[in-house]
Structures are given as C-alpha cells and as structure tokens.
Amino acid sequence: MARSRPLDQVFLQLFGPESDEEVECGVYVFKSLNRVLDSRSIIRHPTVTGLTLCKAWVSKDFQASVLAAVAAEGWFEGHGMSTNQAMRFGGLPEWAVQLAALLPVQQAFPAEIASRQPLFDQLIANSYQPGEGIKAHIDLLRFADGICIASFCSPAIMHFTRDGCQRQSLLLEPGDVLLLCGEARYAWEHGIDSCQEDVWQSRKIKRARRMSVTLRKLLPQHA
Ligand SMILES: O=C(O)CCC(=O)C(=O)O
Ligand SMILES: [Fe+2]
Known part of the structure; x- marks a missing residue:
C-alpha cells in the first residue's frame, strides 16, 4: 500500500504510524473498527463485505429538516395498527x-447499482421508542441490491449476523448512513436488540x- 497521497498524510496524523487501516481512493478500510473516526468518513467494513458506514454523513441541519418533514407527513401520529413504520412507494x-x-x-456500490435510475423508489421510515429494536432480518428479496439506512436521533448498536454465529456490531449515531450491497445485503442479517442501554x-x-x-429499489417484476 502506497503512503504517498495527501489523504494518507491526514490519516497518519489521525492514527500515527502504527495504524492498521488502509486508505483506498478516500475510503477507509478498517482492519479493526474499534477506532472508527468521529468525523465525516466512508468506512468499508473489513468483515461484512459490501457494508459501508458513512460516518457523520448527514449534517445536523439536514437531519433536522428530515425530522421536520417526517413530522409534517404525520406518519407516526398513531391511530390504529402500525404507527412505528411508514412505507412509501x-x-x-x-x-x-x-x-x-x-x-x-x-x-x-458497484457501478451498475450506483448508476441506476432511479437509485431508490421506496422508503420506509422506522420510528423506535426508547428500548425498542428490530429483529435480525435480511431485507425482502423483492427489493434490489443496494440499500441505504440512515440513522436519526438516538444512537443504537446494529448487529450483523451470518449463519447464526458470526456477529459484527456497529454503533449507529445520528447522521450515520449504512450502505449495503452484495453479501452485506443478502448473506448477513441485520438487527437491533431491544434494550434500554x-x-x-x-x-x-x-x-x-x-x-x-x-x-430501496423494487425489482422490476414487483414495481
Ligand atoms: O432502523 C434501522 O436502522 C434498520 C431498519 C431496517 O433494517 C429496515 O428498514 O429494513
Ligand atoms: Fe433491514
């Protein structure tokens, strides 16, 4: 790995010469996620292939405008059944x-996903009360590869599990975005434990x- 590019210098300053991360085209590839950057950065997960954490990606202002827009939709002002999830196609x-x-x-994402039009045509807003989580799952196969999950408000840890045993965890903080493709989308389940802390x-x-x-994007036969 060459260490000549300017970004590598920044990287050296952040982690010192002992750091074990590599930088590829501005994307941090962490061998250990213990030292995830707090500042805006793109982090390719070292174990969950196809999982990218876009750390501190959505600005505070934009987070506020998303929350205001969702509030204005009135999706979670509960009458009836499912007031913790709103879906829009x-x-x-x-x-x-x-x-x-x-x-x-x-x-x-691979080029064929990154360049598709539209990139996404379906959205789900999930609202969690303190302590609520979401069961480990793989998103429905009627959706194409290439999924985005943006986090707002409370932090929570998301677990990725494969074959019921391998487990990788990520702290999701407000403004963080996960991008999933390939194995991260199809072979690993993701979920959030129900707990108060x-x-x-x-x-x-x-x-x-x-x-x-x-x-997400619906597959053509389901659109
Ligand atoms: O709330 C989250 O971060 C995960 C949401 C999710 O997995 C989904 O909508 O399929
Ligand atoms: Fe999901």
Whole structure:
C-alpha cells in the first residue's frame, strides 16, 4: 500500500504510524473498527463485505429538516395498527431524493447499482421508542441490491449476523448512513436488540427515541 497521497498524510496524523487501516481512493478500510473516526468518513467494513458506514454523513441541519418533514407527513401520529413504520412507494418525497443525492454510492456500490435510475423508489421510515429494536432480518428479496439506512436521533448498536454465529456490531449515531450491497445485503442479517442501554467500548449509551430511513429499489417484476 502506497503512503504517498495527501489523504494518507491526514490519516497518519489521525492514527500515527502504527495504524492498521488502509486508505483506498478516500475510503477507509478498517482492519479493526474499534477506532472508527468521529468525523465525516466512508468506512468499508473489513468483515461484512459490501457494508459501508458513512460516518457523520448527514449534517445536523439536514437531519433536522428530515425530522421536520417526517413530522409534517404525520406518519407516526398513531391511530390504529402500525404507527412505528411508514412505507412509501413510487416517487420519493423531495427530502428523500436529496438524501439519496448525498450518498457516496460510487464508492460503496458497484457501478451498475450506483448508476441506476432511479437509485431508490421506496422508503420506509422506522420510528423506535426508547428500548425498542428490530429483529435480525435480511431485507425482502423483492427489493434490489443496494440499500441505504440512515440513522436519526438516538444512537443504537446494529448487529450483523451470518449463519447464526458470526456477529459484527456497529454503533449507529445520528447522521450515520449504512450502505449495503452484495453479501452485506443478502448473506448477513441485520438487527437491533431491544434494550434500554447499549454498551459500546465500555461506554453505556442510553437509548432514546430513534428514527431511521431505509431507501430501496423494487425489482422490476414487483414495481
Ligand atoms: O432502523 C434501522 O436502522 C434498520 C431498519 C431496517 O433494517 C429496515 O428498514 O429494513
Ligand atoms: Fe433491514
């Protein structure tokens, strides 16, 4: 691995000469995720192939405008059955189009996904009360490869599990975005435990209300 590019210098300053991460075209590839950057960065997961964490990706202002737009939709002002999940197909609302436009899909997805039009045509907003999670799952196969999950409000730990035993965990903080393709989308399940508090690197993090927005594309036969 060459260490001559300017980004490598920044990287050296951040981690020192002993760091074990590699930089490829501006994408950090961490051998250990213990030292995830707090600043805006694109991190390719070392074990879960096809999983990219876009750390601190959505600005605070944009997070606020997404939350305001979702509140204005009134999706979670509960009458009746499912008030913790809202689904929308077809044309995405303008804020979701803007969110999709911010994503570093060229770095995270293969070219055929990154260049498809539209990139996404379905959205789910998930609203979690403090302590709620989501069961480990693989997203439905009626959706194409290339999925985005953006996190808002409370932090939470997402676990990726494969064949029921291998487990990889990621702390998702407000403004973080996950991009999933390939094995990360089809071979690994993802889920969030139900608990009042997460422990991340010995730090206790209390759960509060959380919201996530999932963007996907329906396969043509299901559109
Ligand atoms: O809330 C999250 O971060 C995950 C959402 C999710 O997995 C989904 O909508 O399929
Ligand atoms: Fe999912």
